[in-house]
Amino acid sequence: MKLTDLSADELNTRQSELLSAYTQFKEARLSLDLTRGKPCAEQLDLSNDLDGILEGFFLLQNGTDVRNYGGILGVPEARQMGADILGLQPAQVMVGGNSSLTLMYNMIAHMAPQWDAEAREINSKVKFLCPVPGYDRHFTICESFDIEMINVDLLSTGPDMTVIENLLAQDPMIKGIWCVPKYSNPTGHTYDEETVKRFAQLGKIAGRNFRIMWDNAYVAHHLTDNPARLHDLMDESMQAGTEDNLVMLASTSKITFAGAGISFLGTSEKTLAAFEKFLTPQVIGFDKVNQLRHVRFLQDGGNLAEHMNKHRTLLGPKFEMVQNKLQEALGDKGIAEWTRPEGGYFISLDTLPGIASKVIKFASDAGVKLTPAGATYPYGMDPENRNIRIAPTFPSLTDLEKALNVLVVCLELASADHLLSQ
Amino acid sequence: MKLTDLSADELNTRQSELLSAYTQFKEARLSLDLTRGKPCAEQLDLSNDLDGILEGFFLLQNGTDVRNYGGILGVPEARQMGADILGLQPAQVMVGGNSSLTLMYNMIAHMAPQWDAEAREINSKVKFLCPVPGYDRHFTICESFDIEMINVDLLSTGPDMTVIENLLAQDPMIKGIWCVPKYSNPTGHTYDEETVKRFAQLGKIAGRNFRIMWDNAYVAHHLTDNPARLHDLMDESMQAGTEDNLVMLASTSKITFAGAGISFLGTSEKTLAAFEKFLTPQVIGFDKVNQLRHVRFLQDGGNLAEHMNKHRTLLGPKFEMVQNKLQEALGDKGIAEWTRPEGGYFISLDTLPGIASKVIKFASDAGVKLTPAGATYPYGMDPENRNIRIAPTFPSLTDLEKALNVLVVCLELASADHLLSQ
Numbered sequence: 001m002k003l004t005d006l007s008a009d010e011l012n013t014r015q016s017e018l019l020s021a022y023t024q025f026k027e028a029r030l031s032l033d034l035t036r037g038k039p040c041a042e043q044l045d046l047s048n049d050l051d052g053i054l055e056g057f058f059l060l061q062n063g064t065d066v067r068n069y070g071g072i073l074g075v076p077e078a079r080q081m082g083a084d085i086l087g088l089q090p091a092q093v094m095v096g097g098n099s100s101l102t103l104m105y106n107m108i109a110h111m112a113p114q115w116d117a118e119a120r121e122i123n124s125k126v127k128f129l130c131p132v133p134g135y136d137r138h139f140t141i142c143e144s145f146d147i148e149m150i151n152v153d154l155l156s157t158g159p160d161m162t163v164i165e166n167l168l169a170q171d172p173m174i175k176g177i178w179c180v181p182k183y184s185n186p187t188g189h190t191y192d193e194e195t196v197k198r199f200a201q202l203g204k205i206a207g208r209n210f211r212i213m214w215d216n217a218y219v220a221h222h223l224t225d226n227p228a229r230l231h232d233l234m235d236e237s238m239q240a241g242t243e244d245n246l247v248m249l250a251s252t253s254k255i256t257f258a259g260a261g262i263s264f265l266g267t268s269e270k271t272l273a274a275f276e277k278f279l280t281p282q283v284i285g286f287d288k289v290n291q292l293r294h295v296r297f298l299q300d301g302g303n304l305a306e307h308m309n310k311h312r313t314l315l316g317p318k319f320e321m322v323q324n325k326l327q328e329a330l331g332d333k334g335i336a337e338w339t340r341p342e343g344g345y346f347i348s349l350d351t352l353p354g355i356a357s358k359v360i361k362f363a364s365d366a367g368v369k370l371t372p373a374g375a376t377y378p379y380g381m382d383p384e385n386r387n388i389r390i391a392p393t394f395p396s397l398t399d400l401e402k403a404l405n406v407l408v409v410c411l412e413l414a415s416a417d418h419l420l421s422q
Numbered sequence: 423m424k425l426t427d428l429s430a431d432e433l434n435t436r437q438s439e440l441l442s443a444y445t446q447f448k449e450a451r452l453s454l455d456l457t458r459g460k461p462c463a464e465q466l467d468l469s470n471d472l473d474g475i476l477e478g479f480f481l482l483q484n485g486t487d488v489r490n491y492g493g494i495l496g497v498p499e500a501r502q503m504g505a506d507i508l509g510l511q512p513a514q515v516m517v518g519g520n521s522s523l524t525l526m527y528n529m530i531a532h533m534a535p536q537w538d539a540e541a542r543e544i545n546s547k548v549k550f551l552c553p554v555p556g557y558d559r560h561f562t563i564c565e566s567f568d569i570e571m572i573n574v575d576l577l578s579t580g581p582d583m584t585v586i587e588n589l590l591a592q593d594p595m596i597k598g599i600w601c602v603p604k605y606s607n608p609t610g611h612t613y614d615e616e617t618v619k620r621f622a623q624l625g626k627i628a629g630r631n632f633r634i635m636w637d638n639a640y641v642a643h644h645l646t647d648n649p650a651r652l653h654d655l656m657d658e659s660m661q662a663g664t665e666d667n668l669v670m671l672a673s674t675s676k677i678t679f680a681g682a683g684i685s686f687l688g689t690s691e692k693t694l695a696a697f698e699k700f701l702t703p704q705v706i707g708f709d710k711v712n713q714l715r716h717v718r719f720l721q722d723g724g725n726l727a728e729h730m731n732k733h734r735t736l737l738g739p740k741f742e743m744v745q746n747k748l749q750e751a752l753g754d755k756g757i758a759e760w761t762r763p764e765g766g767y768f769i770s771l772d773t774l775p776g777i778a779s780k781v782i783k784f785a786s787d788a789g790v791k792l793t794p795a796g797a798t799y800p801y802g803m804d805p806e807n808r809n810i811r812i813a814p815t816f817p818s819l820t821d822l823e824k825a826l827n828v829l830v831v832c833l834e835l836a837s838a839d840h841l842l843s844q
Contacts, residue, residue: 036491044489051711052474058466063478067466067679069458097519098709105704107530137703144703199479257489281559281566287520287709289473391515398688 002334003415011420018413022366025406030367034405037185037345038394039258039311045053045311047256053296057335058289066288068149073272074262076301078291081298082264085219087232088249093266094276097286100251100263104213105141107247107265108176110278112145122173129167129177131159133348133387135185138178138215142378145326149378158191161198168205176211177202182230183218186376186389187348188341196231214248218344220308221254223316228342234266240342241266252294254345255307261295262287318392321400322347329408335415338390347390348376354365355414356386362410368403424756425837433842440835444788447828452789454825459767460816461680461733468732469678471660475718482712488710494701495694496684500713503720504686507641508670509654515688516698519708522673522685526635527563529669529687530598532700534567536631537597546593551589551599553581555599555770555798555809557607560600560637564800571800576606580613583620590627598633599624604652605640608798608811609770610763614682618653625664636670640766642730643676643739650764656688658687665690675765677729684709684716740814743822744769751830756839760812769812770798777836784832790825 006014047195058067060075073079074095082093096103115126126147130139130156141155142149150167153160158181168174179199181191191199202209214233222228237243246268252261267275298304326349330336338349351359357373364370374380390407392400429437480489482497495501496517504515518525535829537548548569552561553576565572572589575582580603590596602623603613613621625632636655644650659665668690674683689697734841745762748771752758773781779795786792793811797800812829814822 031493038491041487044487048478048480051476051478051715054473056470056473058470065466067469067681069675069680071681076607099705099707102705137706140703253491257711258491259489259493259707260709267831281562283521284559285521285681287677287682287712290709290712293473414778 001332003412003419004334008420011193011416012143015413015416015420018409021409022362022413025366025409027203028367030402030404030406032367032395032399033369034391034395034400034403034407035371036394037254037391040314040394040396042314043311043393044257044309046299048385050256050293050297051312053293054289058292060292064288066292069284071285071288072276072283074286075288075291077293077295078262081267081295082250085250086216086234086264086266087235088248091269092234092272093264094272095291096263096265097288098253098260098262098290100215100217100249100253100265101137101141103263103265104138104215104249105144106279107211107213107275108141108145108147110275111175111209111211112147113364115147115173118209119173120147124173127171127174129159129164129174129247130378131177131179131184132378133186133382133389134178135180135215135398136375136380139378140214146363147175151378151383152177154187154189156189156367158189158195161195164202165198165205168202168210172207174206175209176213178213178215178216181233182216182228183221183341183344185217185344186346186387187339188344188346189339190228190230190342193231196233197236199233200236200240200242203237203245206245208244210245211247214246216248216250219250220304222343223306223312223319223344224342244271247271252298255304255311256294256297260290262291291370315393317397317410318400319347321397322390322404325401325404325408330411333412336411344392345391347392349388349390351386352389352415352418353384353386355418358383358414358417359388359407359411362414363407366406366410368406368410370407423458423754423835426756426839430842431443433838437835437838438840440831443831444784444835446513447788447803447831450789451811452824452828453830454793454817454820454821456813456817456825456829457793458792458816459676459813462677462816462818464736465733465815466679468729469719472678472715472719473660475715476661476711480714482714488714491706493707493710494698494705497710497713497717499717500684503717504672506592506690507672507726508638508656508686510656510670510688513691514656514694515686516694517708517713518685518687520675520682520684520712521829522637522639522671522675522687523559523563525685525687526560526637526671528701529633529635529697531562532697533597533631533633534569537569537595540631541595544594549593549596551581551586551596552800553599553601553606554800555608555804555811556600557602557637558797558802560635569597573805576609576611578609578611580611580617583617586624587620587627590624590632594629596628597631598635600635600637602637602639602825603655604638605763605766607639607766608766608768609761610766611761612650612652612764615653616756618655619658621655622658622662622664625659625667626662628667630666632667634668636668637756638670638672639676639769640718641672643733643767644730644765645734645738646764649739666693669693674720676734677726678719681693681710684713692840712777737815739819740822741769743819744812744814744826747826747830752833755834755837758833767813769814771810771812773808773810773833774837774840775806775808778804778810780836780839781810781833782831784831784836788832790828790832792829815832
C-alpha cells in the first residue's frame with residue numbers, strides 16, 4: 001500500500017515500526033559499504049593469470065621490444081583490441097596507462113587553452129553539458145578546469161537531445177558534454193539509436209572545438225543474454241563530417257584489474273594526432289608490457305565475451321538481489337523509483353524529493369555507507385535531493401543483503417518522517 | 423700531435439686521408455644509432471622475472487588488494503622503496519606510474535597557474551634555470567608551458583652556483599631549476615657537497631613557489647667500485663627550512679623495464695599533500711600491481727645494488743670502449759674534450775666551437791645517428807655548437823665500436839675542414 005494513502009495514525013504506527021527496526025540495525029553496529037563501483041575480489045581473481053602470462057616473450061609481431069621506451073599511441077596489437085572494443089579502426093585508437101580518467105583529463109587539458117581563449121574574446125565562460133544523474137569524476141575534471149557545468153536530464157533513451165540542441169544553438173561557449181552511453185553511470189540506461197544519431201549532428205551546431213566525451217566504460221559489461229546494442233556514433237559522425245568532435249573512451253578497469261588495466265581513447269585521426277602532440281612532453285610512452293599482457297589475456301572478441309560472462313555470473317545475483325529487495329520492501333509504497341539496468345555497475349534510486357541526503361545519513365548512522373547525496377550531480381548538488389546511487393558489485397551477497405535491508409528501512413523511515421512533517 | 427699544430431700542407435694531407443676513410447664508411451652503408459639513452463636487450467633481460475613474480479598473491483601487508491582501485495600516493499611498500507632510493511622518509515614519497523617524466527610534467531602543471539598569476543602581476547614571464555648541457559625532455563616541459571629558459575653552465579662540480587644565486591636575487595620570476603645531480607645527463611658529473619649545500623639555500627632567495635627539480639634518474643647507476651656519493655639535499659633543506667622547494671624524482675626505468683617501471687616523487691609532506699590534491703581529478707591511483715611487482719623484485723637495498731651490478735657488468739665495457747676509442751683517435755689532437763663518467767647513461771663530447779652540427783651531419787650521412795646538435799640545450803640551441811651526447815648503452819659492443827670509428831673520423835674531418843677554412 002502506498003505510504004501517501006495512509007492516514008496520519010497509520011503513518012505514525014508505521015513510523016514507530018520502522019524506528020524500532022532502525023534502532024535494531026544501529027545496535028548491530030554494521031560496517032558495510034555501497035559507495036564505489038569497485039569489482040569484488042572474485043571478479044579480480046578472474047584475471048590473475050595476467051601476471052606471468054608473457055612467459056618471457058616481450059616482442060611484438062613487428063619486432064618491437066615492449067620492455068623498452070617509446071610508442072606513445074600504444075602497441076599495434078592493443079590498438080587493434082581497443083578498436084574492436086570501441087568499434088573503430090586501429091588508426092583511430094590509442095592505448096594509455098591504467099586510467100581512462102587520465103586520458104579524459106588530458107583531453108580537457110589539451111583543449112582548455114583554446115576554449116579559454118575563445119571565452120576571453122567574448123567575455124564568457126567555458127561550459128560543459130552534464131547529463132544527470134551522472135559520474136562524479138567527470139564533473140570533478142570540469143571543476144578542476146573551472147568549466148561551468150549545465151545539467152541536462154538523462155531520460156531512459158539518453159540525454160534530452162532537444163534541450164541539448166537548443167542550448168548549443170544559443171551558447172557558443174558550450175564546448176563539450178559528458179556521456180556514459182551504455183549502461184550509464186548510475187542509471188544503467190543505454191542511449192537509443194535516435195539519440196546517437198542526433199549526437200552525430202551536434203558538432204555542426206557547436207563548432208569544431210566541441211568535444212563529445214563518450215565514456216564507454218561499460219561497453220562489454222552485460223547482465224543479460226541479449227545485451228543492449230549501442231548504435232555506432234563514429235559511423236554516424238563520419239557520415240556527418242563531425243568525427244573530430246568525438247572522443248570515445250574505454251578501459252579494462254572493470255574487465256581485468258581495476259587498478260592495473262589499460263585504457264583506450266578513440267577519435268578521428270586528426271584529433272588523435274593533435275592529442276598525441278599534446279601528450280608528447282609529458283610521457284615517452286605508456287606501459288607497453290601491460291598492454292601486451294592484456295592482448296595475450298583477452299586475445300580476441302570471443303575471449304573477451306567469455307571473460308565478461310564470468311563477471312556476469314558473479315554480478316548477476318547481486319543486481320537481482322537489489323531488485324528483489326527494493327521491490328519487496330518498496331514496490332507498492334509509492335516512495336521510490338529505481339532503474340533496472342541490463343549491464344554496468346550501478347542502480348539509480350530516486351526517493352521522494354528532498355530526502356535523499358536524509359536517507360543516506362540514516363544509513364550511514366547505521367553503518368551502511370552510500371555514495372554521498374548529490375555525488376551524481378555537478379558540484380555535488382542534486383537539485384531535487386532525491387538521487388541515490390547503489391553500487392552492488394563490491395560487497396559479498398550476504399553483506400549486500402544486510403546493507404539493502406538497512407537501506408529500505410532508512411528510505412521508508414525518512415519518507416514517513418517527511419510525510420508526517422507536511 | 424695537435425691538429426692545430428699542423429702546417430697547411432700537413433693538414434691538407436690529413437684531410438685527404440680522413441676523406442678517404444669517410445668515403446669507405448659511407449660505402450659500407452651502416453645503420454647505427456647512438457641517439458637515445460635506452461637500455462639494451464640484455465639489460466632488460468635482467469628483469470624478466472618481474473612478470474609473474476606475484477604468483478597469485480596480490481595483497482599488501484596492510485591487507486590492501488593491489489588489483490583494485492585507490493591509493494594515489496602508492497603502496498606503502500613501494501613508498502618505502504622510493505624513500506630508500508631517494509634517501510627520504512616514506513611519508514615524503516609518492517609512487518607513480520611508468521614515467522617520472524609524467525610526475526615532473528604534472529608538478530610543473532600544478533605550479534604553473536600560481537607562477538603565471540605572479541608573472542601577470544608584474545608584467546613579466548615565468549623563467550627556469552637550465553644547467554647546460556642537460557636533458558632535452560626537461561626543456562620540452564618548459565616549452566610546453568611557455569616557461570622561458572635561462573642557460574647556466576654545468577661545471578664538473580655541478581651548476582655554477584654563483585651565477586644561479588645572482589640570477590635568483592635579481593629576478594623573482596625564476597621559479598625553478600632542472601637538475602640531474604648524479605651522473606648528470608649528459609656529462610656524467612655528480613654535484614659536489616658544497617654545491618648541494620648551496621642548493622639548500624636557494625629557496626631563501628627565490629621564495630616559496632620556487633621548485634628545485636632534482637631528477638635523480640641515475641641514483642643507483644654506478645660504473646665503478648667506489649660510487650660517487652651525492653650529498654643529502656633533503657637533509658640540508660630541512661635544516662634550512664627550504665624543504666618545500668625541493669622535488670626529487672627517480673624511477674626504475676633504467677633499473678628494470680624502461681617502458682614499464684615505476685616512478686618516485688619525493689618532497690616535503692606539505693608539497694606532497696598539495697601535489698596529491700592536484701593529481702586527484704586526473705587519476706584514481708597508479709598501477710599498484712606493478713608497484714608490488716617491483717617491491718618483490720628489488721625487495722631491499724642489497725638486492726637493488728646486486729641488480730645494478732649486473733647492469734654495470736653489461737655497461738662497463740661499452741663506456742670503456744667509448745673512452746678508449748676517443749682517446750686513441752683524438753687524445754692528442756686538441757680538437758675534442760669529453761667526460762669520463764663514473765655512472766649514468768651518457769658521455770658528453772665537445773668539439774671545436776661551431777662544428778658539432780657538421781660532425782653529426784657527417785655521421786648521419788655515413789649511417790650513424792647521433793642525438794641532434796643542440797638537443798642538450800634549451801630550444802635546441804647550443805650557443806657554441808660544440809656539444810655531442812654519446813649514448814652507448816643500447817647498441818651491441820660491436821655496433822658501438824663501428825659507430826665510434828665513424829664518429830672519430832667525422833669529428834677529425836670536420837675539424838680539419840674547419841681549420842683549413844680559417
